[in-house]
């Protein structure tokens with residue numbers, strides 16, 4: 001690496017305002033434990049979603065830089081694989097402590113680049129940190145199995161790393177999603193090339209700096225940047241054995257198919273349409289507060305956002321109370337302390353969301369609460385849209401068939417629980433669903449009848465903690481999803497079994513004994 005291109009730090013400090021910075025630094029690559037300025041001529045402008053002022057430029061890493069990242073990871077692999085488990089564990093403990101110490105700095109980067117509120121951004125970091133902390137338990141997670149299969153013969157299995165692995169991340173959880181991969185991939189002995197979203201790379205760059213501080217040797221963690229070209233490089237490079245992808249169906253289905261065809265192990269978490277059902281016996285306050293938070297929080301840019309509501313019986317009469325709650329939510333720049341939801345990530349996202357609301361109107365649905373055109377006075381140029389509630393939605397309408405990924409709740413109705421379950425199961429996505437009820441029987445029926453992979457019972461966003469796995473299914477994953485992100489499946493994804501059968505004849509002890517007794 002050319003010494004001139006090495007940058008000492010990713011981001012020296014941080015500030016917690018949306019004030020524009022003059023001459024903001026470009027985002028570097030992270031290669032072989034160094035921040036390296038890109039030699040590219042193609043840069044992607046990254047703008048603060050609250051103001052649309054420039055935050056940084058993100059490189060389309062050059063072919064040479066992409067190759068350097070993989071070479072560095074390949075070089076690091078043998079020694080890292082051979083590093084003692086306890087040493088790797090110590091590094092992971094250190095990383096966990098550093099992330100906790102750097103929580104505000106990481107969250108500030110997320111708010112600035114992604115737009116979510118600072119409190120929400122801290123949650124993003126926390127959920128990633130929990131995966132790091134769980135990875136510290138590797139000493140009891142990784143052991144293989146041993147069976148004495150016959151006299152003097154035993155079979156023993158070992159979990160071995162795959163080699164160089166890659167992670168391709170989306171914009172919406174800039175810390176949590178890179179941390180779904182990095183800790184588990186590395187603690188199991190792999191080296192990693194990570195490509196953050198070109199829209200939100202800042203948190204990954206800080207994490208890289210913390211990895212270096214924690215003691216990861218050169219080349220174990222590398223970060224490259226870009227869009228489809230960088231992704232194609234990852235898919236096609238033969239040294240990369242596995243790809244962890246989280247993002248849209250369009251990108252993920254392509255990566256899954258092309259990556260699998262190249263013989264790679266691929267896990268891919270995709271889009272969603274998550275439903276909530278309110279039964280008439282539900283705790284009204286709990287249900288409405290939960291739904292308002294889960295539909296509109298993070299401006300709806302969560303893969304587990306509750307974006308479709310099914311009212312049952314007379315619970316449609318509760319909708320005006322939901323509108324009241326939604327109206328009270330403050331839309332503002334994410335650093336504003338009173339902000340409940342920030343802007344959408346980009347002007348393109350804003351246009352897509354507004355177009356989908358307009359399509360609902362055109363198809364005959366009712367816009368009960370319209371968030372279009374809502375802009376906080378202080379941020380007239382941001383990508384803001386307020387909470388929006390659409391009623392009289394039918395399952396053929398575009399606002400229902402497409403993932404909106406904005407603070408928009410579409411409302412449908414069902415006559416009974418069976419009908420509600422059928423309606424949800426007819427939807428091709430299967431990330432999550434929630435029911436609000438006081439009846440154990442109804443909850444059990446919901447649990448047994450629903451196809452979606454992550455269910456909440458009086459819990460709006462049932463994302464499993466890292467001792468479990470993220471278990472979306474149907475169109476919310478590519479392939480069969482038998483190797484989900486994190487938890488036991490995550491460990492399986494990043495390791496392969498080696499099974500050794502050995503025979504040591506106990507009669508041979510005689511020879512050994514005579515050697516021991518040999519005169520000196």
Ligand code: NAD
Nearest residue numbers: 169170171196197227228231247248251269270271272303
């Ligand atoms: P995206 O698919 O646009 O981008 C994700 C990654 O893929 C980025 O790194 C991007 O550079 C790359 N990419 C984009 N287009 C590509 C293409 N055509 N070919 C190859 N690579 C491409 O997704 P996004 O907008 O960043 O994230 C939002 C989506 O992610 C939503 O659909 C959301 O539901 C989904 N998501 C799913 C989960 C989950 O666990 N199921 C979690 C978070 C987000």
